[in-house]
């Protein structure tokens with residue numbers, strides 16, 4: 001039995017950030033934690049770069065429609081793409097990552113030192129792997145897809161320096 005993917009609302013509080021010449025949108029705490037994680041990885045000699053971040057429901061619909069237009073069967077489409085409204089990327093808290101010398105969004109990412117580093121360190125920045133092997137959603141294994149689920153120490157530090165309403 002597959003567990004249906006949850007429904008996500010589109011995050012409205014987004015922040016622009018640059019990564020290696022491209023611009024992305026992320027929920028602000030996620031963006032800050034990503035930057036800290038990238039810097040720590042770099043200091044450990046690990047190269048990480050961002051492939052995708054926030055994606056609107058509209059954009060997810062276009063991606064699905066483009067695949068359908070190419071004649072890709074639905075079961076193949078939905079093994080790798082969430083239906084519109086059910087992608088974690090709508091939350092502005094999910095990131096797809098890659099490293100030098102690895103094809104983008106391929107399972108090979110799990111054999112890189114970058115993935116090894118993430119397995120050991122991502123949790124301390126509040127990021128966890130969303131779709132491990134044999135996940136209950138029937139989504140293909142995605143070693144590159146990480147979601148910010150919050151980092152208590154990090155959020156507390158941020159809240160004490162900010163007065164924005166929540």
Ligand SMILES: [Zn+2]
Pocket residue numbers: 089094095096144145146
């Ligand atoms: Zn992803």
